[in-house]
Amino acid sequence: MEAIGWTVVLLFFLIGFIGLVYPIIPASLFLIGGFLVYGLFFDFADLPWWFWAIEILFVVLLFGADAAANAFGVKKFGGSKAGLWGSTIGLIVGPFIIPIVGILIGPFVGAIAAELLFNRSTIKASIKSGVGSVVGFVTSVITKGVIQIVMVAIFFFVI
Secondary structure, eight states: OHHHHHHHHHHHHHHHHHTTTOTTSOHHHHHHHHHHHHHHHSOGGGSOHHHHHHHHHHHHHHHHHHHHHHHHHHHHTTOOHHHHHHHHHHHHHHHHHSTTTHHHHHHHHHHHHHHHHHHOOOHHHHHHHHHHHHHHHHHHHHHHHHHHHHHHHHHHHHO
């Protein structure tokens, strides 16, 4: 039973890390799910209240980092709200249309299309917004990856 418990916990963690590049997967919720599965299979007493407080703060930080990095990237490169929305839609749709590389191409194309359609921007300004969306996404993935590694490290430190 112990092996099954650890397999499920590690599977939840793995899905959480896959969620870094597939935004449709709620990565932080899978990490929390892994902690809950551990408690169910083993013992919640191994995870003190301060562990849960820290992890919940990290989940809030993850959601904030995701939104802030994408918005920062688009805005820093001269994009508008339309570019931000286009980037977000491209981020969700891209991986389904073009597996693997769609995660980068989707936000790029989405930001460009939105800037051209809604703001009547020049091609040059629209491409700059698209580059910003990719920079924001990559920054977000790196930031969230570090936070998730810290979350899992705290878990293993506590148990």
